[in-house]
Amino acid sequence: MRLALRNYRNDARISQPEVAERLSWSPSKVIRIEGGSVGVSVTDLRALLDLYGVVDERIRRDLEQATRESRRPPWWSAFREVVSPQFAAYLGLESAAGELSAYDPALVPGLLQTEGYTRALLADGQRPAARTDAIVRLRAERQRRLLREAAEPRLRFLVDEAALRRWVGGPDTMREQLERLKSAARIPHVELSVVPFTLGAHPVLRNGSIALTFRGGDDVLFVEGPSGALTIRDDQEAVDEYLARFEESRGKAVSGDEAIGFIDEVLAQYPS
Structure with a gap:
């Protein structure tokens, strides 16, 4: 429809x-x-x-x-216990976007995380196992819809070298995660770039966010922080500023086969 x-x-x-x-x-x-x-x-x-x-x-x-x-609840209604109102608003827009641009200064972006990596991030003893399972299943469903089902939105990721080298879950988990990044980089509608440490304080460093852009305008910025998540709408200036910084950092990052080669170099340093 x-x-x-x-x-x-x-x-x-x-x-x-x-x-x-x-x-x-x-x-x-x-x-x-x-x-x-x-x-x-x-x-x-x-x-x-x-x-x-x-x-x-x-x-x-x-x-x-x-x-x-088709007058039925949205697909994420099965995960309402772990979907905040702000995130529900974001999910309602995500699949309709023409382009998604995501960066996290410390971790692998959620849409590219393996189950093991996500579980390691959530293993802090602060939530029931059932809630952790729901978060993992929700993330997997988002990945299925955006990485496997559709050619749109176009997905652009900046992955910081810090995320490649930080041991989340140990070497086995990280090897699986890095292989996942390499696989994602080969998907036609995915563009993955690696931001090496040598770039220093690059423009988007402090702006870990996801921007959704639409052909007809009304773009959206989704920001996650310690106190929760915020969906910024009706503020095109904020979206444009983030995207300008994103583009500047992406222009200095390594992309394509060079990014895959960079990931391979990091992979070789993880013990078997």
């Missing part, structure tokens, strides 16, 4: 903000509908199809039937 609506909108050459303006909706409503985070009512579906010039009765009938059958 969401892909069909996105394609019809693109065919009609109408941006997401234009849809919102012409239907008197908020821009985020259009993004959430195309991202699959909220269902679309039959009334709203008809308004969208009218706007996009979709007149084929069979297509309209099939989409209306699909809409009636």
